[in-house]
Amino acid sequence: MHACPFSRDLTLNDPRPVADRLLAPFYTLGRYILLLTRAFTSLDEVRTYWGNLVTQMVRIGIDSLPITALAAAFSGAVLTVQTAYQLETSFIPNTIIGSIVVPSMMLELAAVITGFILAGRVGARIAAELGTMRVSEQIDALEAMGLNSISFLILPRVLAGIIMFPVLYVAACLIGIGGGVLIGSAGGFLSAQEFIDGARQFFKPFDPFFGLIKSFTFGFIITSVACYKGYYTSGGAEGVGDSTTEAAVQSCVFILIADLLLAVTLL
């Protein structure tokens, strides 16, 4: 019933015939979908997952707040300075800066920055943790006790991801905008009032909503890809290293793809 945890995915000197290698991405996709289905079905009582969920929410959400805030504040500030620079020579009112910076923050930057940073921070961590549990037989130990290791390990992590990413996104938005306001008044080229007026002028309620959808999606991508990589790790410490790198890199790629798809379909 388990997909065989021992078969490695496509490798360079893969001995399998070409047809099999071409089908490998579909095999991976199928295994990924099966794993997630298994994680969200055949569940035990809520108390089995509750403790883990809280731990993961703290790890994914609260512990990631400082780095997210830092990145958001800086990119908000840089975006404001650069927008001001681009508009310097023209006779455009200063308020325009706010109406460019704020939507950019809400539509794209806050979500993507959080996504990228957390792909490294959260994704790599989850993959390393589950990968180590796999190679040191801790996952076997869970199974042997009669727990559903898939839902026990994966459900809290993915849930924590899709709950906490939107929270982090909101924080990143506010802090990013705050960074813009601060640098504008500190540099003396844009008052807080002008910034906020500009932001209000062209505010569309759909913008933050779209950003929330993005962050929700990215949260799902990062945690689920990392869980998949970690859960199917094989080959000792080296295997854990591979899974960790693959989790971080592949979730970044999938974030970019999802970002584009969402923009094309929803805007």
Added chain:
Amino acid sequence: MIQVENLYKSFGDLEVLKEVDLEIEDGETIAIIGRSGSGKSVLMKHLVGLLKPDQGRVLVDDVDIGEIPYEELREIRQQFGVLFQGGALFDSMTSFENIAFPLEYFTTMSDDAIRDRVHECLDLVRLSDVGPKKPSELSGGMRKRVALARAIALEPRYMLYDEPTSGLDPETSNTIDELISQLSEELSVTSVVVTHDMHSVFSIADRAAFLHNCHLHWVGPVNDIHGQPDETLDRFVKANEYHVGDPLRATATQRGQP
């Protein structure tokens, strides 16, 4: 009762087990012996469905564990306590939490009752004071014993031990051997003990199963191990005895041989 019927297993091109047949009666203690790499751990993992046979089947109380839905397999697994070769302790938890873990998830015991049971299990493996320590702070042998304490916490019907005494000093080994015997006698636990250590075999097992060249080369009562015409078995047993020239372990041997 656990029955292994005509089991085949290979990993890629590497054949590990071929036509293995084995019946484990309720209440008995069977030792699985064999060289390093002969497939002892692989065989043990098949008994709880952690590995699926390529061919053949494993029956627990007449139920083919490869055929039943996952939910039922989980219920069967709850009757097993498994000690993994590397311990497989959860390294994010302390020793105490590791042993409390199965009690929290599979019983409705109160926190106090759980605490008492954990301390009881720690006492049984002679590690009363390591409760607050993480596995990374323990020695290899201590980790093994905490894992053993975790495996017995729920008083399972079946115990699978993968090299319970490897890496332990002779005295602690004897303690663990005694614990295994005690569990099987007092709680009539059915035990499968994977081991290299012939002294353990003689002191705790009723029967031994010798894995060699992918096959179950010899199965029989431990008292018949000596004086078999079988050269491969003889060599394995003798090699093992020459290695351990320890007086303490020697007593264990004598106790095991009437």
